[in-house]
Amino acid sequence: MGFPMEGYVGPDALVELIGGALRLRLATYREVSRQAAATRLSLAVVVLAGAASAPAIGPSLGLVLPVAMVLGVLLTLGILGLEASMVWGICRLALRERRSMGEVMRPLAVAHAPRVLYLLVPLVGDPPILQIAVSLWLLGAFVIAVEAAIDRGFVVAVSVALVVGVLRWLLDALIEGL
Numbered sequence: 001m002g003f004p005m006e007g008y009v010g011p012d013a014l015v016e017l018i019g020g021a022l023r024l025r026l027a028t029y030r031e032v033s034r035q036a037a038a039t040r041l042s043l044a045v046v047v048l049a050g051a052a053s054a055p056a057i058g059p060s061l062g063l064v065l066p067v068a069m070v071l072g073v074l075l076t077l078g079i080l081g082l083e084a085s086m087v088w089g090i091c092r093l094a095l096r097e098r099r100s101m102g103e104v105m106r107p108l109a110v111a112h113a114p115r116v117l118y119l120l121v122p123l124v125g126d127p128p129i130l131q132i133a134v135s136l137w138l139l140g141a142f143v144i145a146v147e148a149a150i151d152r153g154f155v156v157a158v159s160v161a162l163v164v165g166v167l168r169w170l171l172d173a174l175i176e177g178l
Helices: 010-020 028-033 038-053 053-059 064-095 101-110 113-124 130-150 154-177
Strands: none
Touching: 010 028, 010 113, 028 038, 028 064, 028 101, 028 130, 028 154, 038 053, 038 101, 038 113, 053 064, 053 113, 064 101, 064 130, 064 154, 101 130, 113 130, 130 154
């Protein structure tokens, strides 16, 4: 059973999409990249993943849960916008690939699905192993999403992911230096 080709609506489609994304199914990521109709569902994954991050970010910032949920959603949407812009720019400038922003953004949105695992924080606390597991899962999902968006193989996808990582690191350093 795979991600549905038509419909892209409702909780069943959302659960199916998150399940495929968590299993790191390349076919799921490719499907959402190709189907403009999957845009709303992809953004729903981002909103859910951002809200699910609240138990992990709220206590460290001293925020109540509803405020942490809104912050988590805004941060996740911001990260998606930044990463999608970087990957799209690399596609256009370095790889000479003509991909729409939607083709790039949708699989990158779905790649945030592992953040739903932060819902385990109230049950197990915030052990470092959970942070490591989610971070590695997010990294793997990001590489698969990049491969689905650019369709040039995993060597190129890993290279693009490394460039995006370096650019994000440089941006973080620049912001901290201000």
